[in-house]
Amino acid sequence: MLYRDLATQEAIDRAYDPMRGRDPAVLLADWHDRSAASRQRHRVTRDLPYGPTLAECLDLYHAEGRGEGRAEERAEGGEEGKPVPCHLFFHGGYWRSLSHKEFGFVVDGLVASGITVAVVNYALCPAVAFGEVVRQARAALAWVYQHAGALGVDPRQISVSGHSAGGHLCAMLLATDWEGDYGLPDDLIKGTLCVSGLYDLGPFPWSWLQPKLQLTGRDVSDYSPVRQPCRAPAGVQLVAGGEESSEFARQMQAYAKHLRGQGIGVESAVLEGDDHFSLLEHYRPGGRFVEGITAFHPQGYRR
Numbered sequence: 001m002l003y004r005d006l007a008t009q010e011a012i013d014r015a016y017d018p019m020r021g022r023d024p025a026v027l028l029a030d031w032h033d034r035s036a037a038s039r040q041r042h043r044v045t046r047d048l049p050y051g052p053t054l055a056e057c058l059d060l061y062h063a064e065g066r067g068e069g070r071a072e073e074r075a076e077g078g079e080e081g082k083p084v085p086c087h088l089f090f091h092g093g094y095w096r097s098l099s100h101k102e103f104g105f106v107v108d109g110l111v112a113s114g115i116t117v118a119v120v121n122y123a124l125c126p127a128v129a130f131g132e133v134v135r136q137a138r139a140a141l142a143w144v145y146q147h148a149g150a151l152g153v154d155p156r157q158i159s160v161s162g163h164s165a166g167g168h169l170c171a172m173l174l175a176t177d178w179e180g181d182y183g184l185p186d187d188l189i190k191g192t193l194c195v196s197g198l199y200d201l202g203p204f205p206w207s208w209l210q211p212k213l214q215l216t217g218r219d220v221s222d223y224s225p226v227r228q229p230c231r232a233p234a235g236v237q238l239v240a241g242g243e244e245s246s247e248f249a250r251q252m253q254a255y256a257k258h259l260r261g262q263g264i265g266v267e268s269a270v271l272e273g274d275d276h277f278s279l280l281e282h283y284r285p286g287g288r289f290v291e292g293i294t295a296f297h298p299q300g301y302r303r
Helices: 009-015 024-041 070-075 100-112 130-146 165-174 178-182 217-222 246-260 278-283 288-295
Strands: 044-049 057-061 084-090 116-120 153-163 191-195 235-241 266-271
Touching: 024 100, 057 100, 084 100, 084 130, 084 165, 100 116, 100 278, 100 288, 116 130, 130 153, 130 165, 130 178, 130 217, 153 165, 153 288, 165 191, 191 288, 235 246, 235 278, 246 266, 278 288
Parallel strands: 084 116, 084 153, 153 191, 191 235, 235 266
Antiparallel strands: 044 057, 057 116
């Protein structure tokens, strides 16, 4: 067997194919149009650099409601406003495709709830090594925390979520030694939502992705969240779709067990009727994910 009960590359490729029954061109066109509409609808500071390379940037969608305008004023050096919660979203694409520009549509419900949202971009494999993708995700979170005052957000109210490969990156944020490696509080993440994430990289060296990812054995060990301790004591929500391959739910449950074994509070759910991509619809205003993320921030705006 190459991985668990999967004996061939073809079997692994089928088990980890998120596009089952989907037309990728139609899907991407829809995301593109919806994200363009979100950028028109909301106050957004585009392509803020969080690192030295062009790929290390994020779009910051400013909270509406009681904090409307203030976060943007502070991001542009204006007068001081009330800090608001901040949420970082990490996109999917199997670490080798897509960008932050396709995922602006996930912010609508969150900014309407008074949360500023950073949609994070990162470099892609194989232009960079897999470990560099993880490093950039960590750098984005550290940058937001360190620049919270200028961004108009409360550093004590930061949460993260990610879809697919982005779910993996969020899990790696939980595995980061924030105090030892960055000099930041270990509890800087107040809540984590991983949507259809990948937590064991074991199958991918045997898959069609390997020429892009170029994973080594050490990469599989160092960057599989199920093989790393959880260092951030944040509440964790894990979700998979009932209509996607059962491997996504199996990986989710394995990661949930791994976290619970360390005393981490975890909620996990398989959402029946959702596939790998319809799960993103729960970011709509009033959606399940919006409710879950706002629950990470019970203090809301600080007065």
